[in-house]
Amino acid sequence: MSTKDIVVDNLIKRYPGGVTAVDGVSFTVQGGQIFGFLGPNGAGKSTIIKILTTLALPTEGLASVGGYDVVHRASDVRRIAGVALQEIGLDPTMKSTELLTLQARFFGYDDRQARARAAELIDLVKLNDAVDRRVGTYSGGMRRRLDLALALVHEPDILFLDEPTTGLDPASRRDIWDEVRRLNRQLGMTIFLTTQYLEEADVLADVVAIINQGKLAAQGSPAQLKAAQGAESINLVFTSPQVAQEAVALISDMAQRTQVDRDTLRVYLDHAAQAIPSVVNRLQQGGFNPISLTLSQPTLDDVFLQVTGQRMQNEQAQPAEAGAAPAAKTRRRGR
Amino acid sequence: MTTAEFTPRAMTAAAARSSAPWLTQVLLLTRRNLVNIFRTPEAVLPPILISVFFLVIYQSTLGTAAGFIPGLSGKAYLGFILPLSIVSSSLAGAGIAAQNLVKDLENGYFDKLLLTPISRTAVLLGPILAGALILGIQSGIVVAVGLILGLDPATGPLGLLAVIGLAVLLGTGFAGFTVSAALGSGSAAATQSAGFLFFPLTFLTASFVPLELLSGWLKVAAQINPITYVLTGMRSLMLDGWNVADLLPALAACLLLAVAMYALAGYALRVRTRRK
Known part of the structure; x- marks a missing residue:
């Protein structure tokens, strides 16, 4: 076992009052992987990340980070892991270099080393123009970048990123993605990432796990998961929903299944590309002329829908926030 | 973020990913809290201004009555009332440490500190030591104003230092209480409310006249109130001289308060940082 692995074995977390937030979850993140952890709100994602980062204790089961048990070797875990939580905890009266x-210094650098390291990281996350300003005046994107830099200070082996791009504009998201990839490729850092954006998991993650209602619902590489999801589809758009509906009867024997969505007929079948000519042929013989034809691979979104029964929230709504400078976001630790 | 050159493991391997010695942690956090306090001076000024205000008011309204108070005859009322002013500034200023701590709790930086390998006690001591330093400065200012008003302490400059020392000790002890409230509630409003306990402490005591002149329930309350002994000790320094029989109870009252309040604060810290 590599010292950069994360191993979770039959993890259970029950809260007082009988709520079981995590119900027997097991998975292994290999050292050097980017692991995308997905799930609807309330599925148990943040509970697991809190347990792995030593902020919460499991009720049962084992979890180790970099070979250290999260329950008994918490201080060792803190030494080798970097954490950027979803709620960014920054003191608004301080400046980025000071933080x-x-x-x-907390991690044992002397004053000179600490300053050098801070300068390095300021460069890395491109906050050079803002070093003289108090963090309270930073925009959401700048705060995220500073938070990422703070998580990287001690050159961790394993990095936990809890929704690192939530609330960022597309350009900042892409910057964070580039950075995550670079940390992973150049330093071999293991990265445990939760996200609301399936595209993000698809683009970044070597392995994706989907948790639903406290249980692991699916796990594998994005490609594996999509392949397991099944057939590709030929999407045919007709002049009206009626026409699309009428066309179903003509070709339903060729498809594994069909679905009409307004004026679009989706024909699910294996080796869709090869099947296009015969499908079109059959339609034309029956007097149906589709306006357009596209081919779809199954997406991670389809996988998510399949295993959780719901679409990922916020997937459509692209965040617009970029320049606004929120005042110190107040939060309180749940008691 | 592709242009910046990031050198992996740039620092010596030994330095990275260990943790600073405990004392260094405490000093770093104390310094950080001091910087914080000086950047938000609006939290520090009211206790000083209130104390100076009351000192001037008490002296000018009650000062002439001093001759009529038995046991105070011939001695300046200023030396008698200054300790009250210093004690109230200490107790009011005790809130500074807790306000700093509660800010961290509210903005989430406290959790960030918990994710580093630093000690929990260092996280607590940082704001408390910074607060203690501010208390010393506050008391010094009140004493300086007293000197300007004509204060002539029986024990001289050393006695004034002793008074400031007692004030810092008292305020820092009381800070243990407000810090407990901060840790317990995590809320600035609740922490502020806890600080108001300083009113009964300051006024259910021999505030304006010596203990012997009090009677009934107020006398009982004053005898229980540790502040009474601190006031008596400080007054003895101002008016009589180095009187061990007055100073020891004052010191004992400060230490007793501190021990009790820090037991509470330690418990509150354990509850707050306990993983659930």
Whole structure:
């Protein structure tokens, strides 16, 4: 076992009052992988990330991060893991260099090393123009970047990123993606990532796990999961929903299944590309002329819908926030 | 973020990913809290201004009555009332540590600190030591105003230092209480409310006249109130001289309060940082 692995074995978390947030979850993240952890709100994602980052205790089961048991070797876990939580905890009266230098000192750097490290990280996350400003005046994107830098101060082996791009504009999201890839490829950092955006998991993750109602519902590489989801589809658009409906009868024997969505007829079948000529042929013989034809691979979204019974929230709504400078976001630790 | 050159493991391997010695942690966090306090001076100024205000008011309204108070005859009322002013500034200023802590709890930086390998006690001591330093400065200012008003302490400059020392000790002890409230509630409003306990502490005591002149329930309350002994000790320094029989109870009252309040704060810290 590599010292950069995360191993979770039959993890259970029950809260007082009988709520079981995590119900027997097991998975292994191999050292050097980017692991995308997905699930609807309330599925148990944040509970697991809290247990792995030593902020919460499991009720039963085992979890180890970099070979250290999260229950009994919490301080070792904190030394080798970097964490950027969904709620960014920054002191708004401090400046980015001060926060980074202080963080480096906590991890045992001397003053000179800490300053050098802070300067390095400021460069890395491109906050050079904002070093003289208090963090309270930063935009959401800048705060995220600073938070990422803080998580990287001690050159962790394993990095936990809890929804690192939530609330970011597309350009900032792409910056974070590039950075995550680079940390992973150049330093071999294991990255445990939760996200609301399936596209993000698809683009970044080597392995994706989907949790639903406290249980692991699916796990594998994005390609495997999509392949397991089944057939590709030929999407045919007709002049009206009626026409699309009428066309179903003509070709239903060729398909594994069909689905009419308004004026679009989706024909699900294996080796869809090869089947296009015969499908079109059959339609034309019956007097149906589709306006357009497209071919779809199954998406991670289809996988998510299949295993959780719901679409991922916020997937459609692209965040617009970029320049606004939110005042110190207040949050309180749940008691 | 592709242009910046990031050198992996740039620092010496030994330095990275260990943790700073405990004392360094405490000093780093104390310094950070001090910087924080100086950047938000609006939290520090009211306790000083209130104390100076009351000192001037008490002296000018009650100062002439001093001759009529038995046991105070011939001695300046200023030396008698200054300790009250210093004690109230200490107790009011005790909230500074807790306000700093509660800010961290509210903005989430406290959780970030918990994710580093630093000690929990360092996280607690940082704001408390920074607060203690501010208390010393506050008391110094009140004493300086007293000197300007004509204060002539029986024990001289050393006595003034002793008074400031007692004030810092008292305020820091009381800070243990407000810090407990901060840790317990995590809310700035609740922490502020807890600080108001300083009113009964300051006024259910021999505030304006010596203990012997009190009677009934107020006398009983004053005898229980540790502040009474602190006031008596400080007054003795101002008016009589180095009187061990007055100073020891004052010191004991400060230490007793501190021990009790820090037991509470330690418990509150354990509850707050316990993983659930």
